[in-house]
Amino acid sequence: MIIDCHGHFTTVPASFRNWRAKQVEYANDPANGPKREDAFVSDDEIREAIGNGQLRLQRERGSDLTLFSPIAGLMSHHLGNERTSLEWAQISNDLVHRVTQLYPDNFAPVCQLPQSPGAAPANSVPELRRCVEELGFVGCNLNPDPSGGYWTGRPMSDREWYPLYEAMVELDVPAMIHVAASCNPCHHGTGAHYLNADTSVFMQLLQSNLFKDFPTLRFVIPHGGGAVPYHWGRYRGMSLEMMERPLEGLLNNVFFDTCVYHHPGVELLTKVVPTDNVLFGSEMIGAVRGRDPNTGEYFDDTKKYLDACSALSGEDRYKIYEGNARRVYPRLDARLKARGK
Amino acid sequence: MIIDCHGHFTTVPASFRNWRAKQVEYANDPANGPKREDAFVSDDEIREAIGNGQLRLQRERGSDLTLFSPIAGLMSHHLGNERTSLEWAQISNDLVHRVTQLYPDNFAPVCQLPQSPGAAPANSVPELRRCVEELGFVGCNLNPDPSGGYWTGRPMSDREWYPLYEAMVELDVPAMIHVAASCNPCHHGTGAHYLNADTSVFMQLLQSNLFKDFPTLRFVIPHGGGAVPYHWGRYRGMSLEMMERPLEGLLNNVFFDTCVYHHPGVELLTKVVPTDNVLFGSEMIGAVRGRDPNTGEYFDDTKKYLDACSALSGEDRYKIYEGNARRVYPRLDARLKARGK
Numbered sequence: 001m002i003i004d005c006h007g008h009f010t011t012v013p014a015s016f017r018n019w020r021a022k023q024v025e026y027a028n029d030p031a032n033g034p035k036r037e038d039a040f041v042s043d044d045e046i047r048e049a050i051g052n053g054q055l056r057l058q059r060e061r062g063s064d065l066t067l068f069s070p071i072a073g074l075m076s077h078h079l080g081n082e083r084t085s086l087e088w089a090q091i092s093n094d095l096v097h098r099v100t101q102l103y104p105d106n107f108a109p110v111c112q113l114p115q116s117p118g119a120a121p122a123n124s125v126p127e128l129r130r131c132v133e134e135l136g137f138v139g140c141n142l143n144p145d146p147s148g149g150y151w152t153g154r155p156m157s158d159r160e161w162y163p164l165y166e167a168m169v170e171l172d173v174p175a176m177i178h179v180a181a182s183c184n185p186c187h188h189g190t191g192a193h194y195l196n197a198d199t200s201v202f203m204q205l206l207q208s209n210l211f212k213d214f215p216t217l218r219f220v221i222p223h224g225g226g227a228v229p230y231h232w233g234r235y236r237g238m239s240l241e242m243m244e245r246p247l248e249g250l251l252n253n254v255f256f257d258t259c260v261y262h263h264p265g266v267e268l269l270t271k272v273v274p275t276d277n278v279l280f281g282s283e284m285i286g287a288v289r290g291r292d293p294n295t296g297e298y299f300d301d302t303k304k305y306l307d308a309c310s311a312l313s314g315e316d317r318y319k320i321y322e323g324n325a326r327r328v329y330p331r332l333d334a335r336l337k338a339r340g341k
Numbered sequence: 342m343i344i345d346c347h348g349h350f351t352t353v354p355a356s357f358r359n360w361r362a363k364q365v366e367y368a369n370d371p372a373n374g375p376k377r378e379d380a381f382v383s384d385d386e387i388r389e390a391i392g393n394g395q396l397r398l399q400r401e402r403g404s405d406l407t408l409f410s411p412i413a414g415l416m417s418h419h420l421g422n423e424r425t426s427l428e429w430a431q432i433s434n435d436l437v438h439r440v441t442q443l444y445p446d447n448f449a450p451v452c453q454l455p456q457s458p459g460a461a462p463a464n465s466v467p468e469l470r471r472c473v474e475e476l477g478f479v480g481c482n483l484n485p486d487p488s489g490g491y492w493t494g495r496p497m498s499d500r501e502w503y504p505l506y507e508a509m510v511e512l513d514v515p516a517m518i519h520v521a522a523s524c525n526p527c528h529h530g531t532g533a534h535y536l537n538a539d540t541s542v543f544m545q546l547l548q549s550n551l552f553k554d555f556p557t558l559r560f561v562i563p564h565g566g567g568a569v570p571y572h573w574g575r576y577r578g579m580s581l582e583m584m585e586r587p588l589e590g591l592l593n594n595v596f597f598d599t600c601v602y603h604h605p606g607v608e609l610l611t612k613v614v615p616t617d618n619v620l621f622g623s624e625m626i627g628a629v630r631g632r633d634p635n636t637g638e639y640f641d642d643t644k645k646y647l648d649a650c651s652a653l654s655g656e657d658r659y660k661i662y663e664g665n666a667r668r669v670y671p672r673l674d675a676r677l678k679a680r681g682k
Contacts, residue, residue, distance in 0.1 A: 144527070150491060151527040186485070186492040191544035191579055195568045196537035203532035227536045227568035233603025237629035237640035238532050262574025268609045288578035299578035 001341065003325040006176065006222055006257045006281030007066035009096055011053040013045050020074060020088060027080035039091045046099055055106055057284050061301050067332070069110035069141050070096055073189055075180035077115045078148030082123065086114035089127050097135045105339065108332050110139045110176065115146040117153065122163035132171045138331040142175035144201045149184030149193050156201055157208030165214050172330050174218035177201045190287035198226025202254070206239055211253045218253055218328055220279060224260035224269050232272040255328055257281030258302045258320070261288055266305035275316040279324045280306065342682060343644070344666040347517065347563055347598045347622030348407035350437055352394040354386050361415060361429060368421035380432045387440055396447055398625050402642050408673070410451035410482050411437055414530055416521035418456045419489030423464065427455035430468050438476045446680065449673050451480045451517065456487040458494065463504035473512045479672040483516035485542045490525030490534050497542055498549030506555050513671050515559035518542045531628035539567025543595070547580055552594045559594055559669055561620060565601035565610050573613040596669055598622030599643045599661070602629055607646035616657040620665045621647065
């Protein structure tokens with residue numbers, strides 16, 4: 001089967017986005033803010049949004065199951081406060097859970113965390129536990145910059161993150177490193193902040209000993225790893241010089257998706273990063289929704305680019321399309337096996 | 342001939358670095374700060390630093406001339422104040438000028454600007470003019486984030502930059518977009534901040550109409566363009582969607598160097614970016630100084646990676662190694678012609 005490790009519920013009804021806007025507006029006046037029940041999205045609305053969106057594209061493009069999480073940009077941890085972040089995470093995760101109940105063969109849930117600038121990452125543990133233990137989520141998205149593009153917090157190797165990592169290890173769920181919207185005019189969200197975050201966090205991991213403390217902690221770096229595979233030689237050299245160890249030591253814990261929207265990029269990724277560390281992903285329907293006028297194909301139809309990588313063996317393709325996702329997300333594997341897959 | 346468009350005087354004597362540290366320490370107490378003349382570096386010290394460093398490597402690796410500028414990290418515009426930034430730019434540029442006087446066939450000068458957080462970019466114009474008009478500099482390094490990794494300023498499409506662009510256009514000099522050190526613990530300097538800046542600025546240009554206002558303004562984006570060529574399809578799609586124009590419209594004004602430290606990266610760069618927009622660069626002696634244990638070669642010997650790109654024609658190689666640099670830096674071309682080259 002073909003597992004897409006990177007999808008967000010980007011096609012939510014406008015009412016859902018409007019609810020969030022109001023919630024933020026009344027962040028410090030909750031008595032007059034919108035009521036939780038008004039964020040409700042009906043089954044029909046979900047079927048409309050998914051059926052004409054991600055589900056249709058799964059079928060057209062030939063993938064089987066998407067790891068599905070709330071919209072990344074709409075996590076907007078920099079807005080509101082810790083209370084609104086928690087309420088919004090719960091509402092967003094519950095909605096994603098309902099998608100995966102309506103379409104259990106097509107979507108498996110990944111949760112948003114109730115992060116907020118300055119809030120202790122430990123405070124995200126209860127929502128992570130609720131999602132994984134009560135609702136069957138298989139992973140989480142972890143925002144390395146809740147400040148939304150100003151990076152006023154601490155690197156992900158800092159001990160303030162450790163309580164969250166302890167819970168992830170105990171629950172055996174990985175995190176996709178994924179920032180939300182950028183409120184910094186210097187950094188466009190999907191055009192700069194997303195890729196920069198991937199690059200910065202990889203470097204934070206390179207220069208730390210985090211995986212000595214957490215040998216089974218696993219991170220998926222999305223968007224093809226930001227700039228990292230393109231600069232693989234730079235990182236190999238820096239790891240040897242700064243840390244006196246080969247870069248490849250990170251590869252027990254760090255994985256990359258294939259959200260790179262042209263063939264030469266995907267080919268480079270699969271050439272320089274070991275096949276065991278690459279997970280198929282498309283992030284559809286996401287940052288780039290149009291078609292390449294040169295080919296008529298959708299930019300984010302990354303399966304086409306992978307299929308055209310002639311150097312990949314059948315075994316490589318199995319790993320990238322299915323095997324690695326089952327290994328990195330063991331709760332996904334268990335969920336699939338429980339459904340006879 | 343082979344022109345390396347990206348080199349910094351990274352091998353300055355320790356005394357020069359120490360002077361800067363003291364200058365910053367006494368930034369608000371200049372009467373007790375170090376005297377300008379104490380920053381002096383002798384000709385013998387220059388010969389020692391360059392002769393055993395960049396000049397030796399030029400000869401060993403087979404390049405002829407390097408566009409040479411002050412150390413990027415040591416520009417540290419975020420430290421001190423506008424007064425110290427100006428003094429330090431003058432001192433650093435004068436030192437680079439002396440290098441190019443001692444070795445006129447091997448180095449051509451590129452200047453540092455006296456930027457400072459919150460200071461108007463217009464204030465950098467006098468030092469740019471001094472360097473270009475009085476000392477024969479052929480280009481400048483322009484820091485898009487004088488805050489050193491917090492990005493508290495404005496995008497490079499903002500009108501506050503226009504007086505500087507007007508001077509660049511009048512003087513017919515390009516700028517290499519180059520941040521200095523990062524003081525943000527989330528962003529390692531050469532491992533994250535440098536590449537992120539390249540990516541963010543490219544996106545700032547993509548989403549603006551800057552080159553309508555300045556059709557002859559030219560930027561070189563270093564480090565192979567950060568994440569950009571690896572994500573060329575993403576940017577092609579975003580340009581079509583957001584701006585309703587092809588990405589390739591930027592290519593009259595935006596150029597990339599080849600500071601990518603492995604063969605697959607350089608091959609991707611030369612495959613997706615038109616040959617007219619790629620300038621040979623190595624940034625030696627810089628971020629990655631060691632050898633690849635797999636090959637025994639230096640990571641930053643980027644000429645080897647280019648030479649191994651079998652798809653490049655002789656004409657392509659001429660452009661990348663020489664022709665594009667002469668075209669993007671017309672004052673370099675004039676300087677070379679004046680020396681019969």
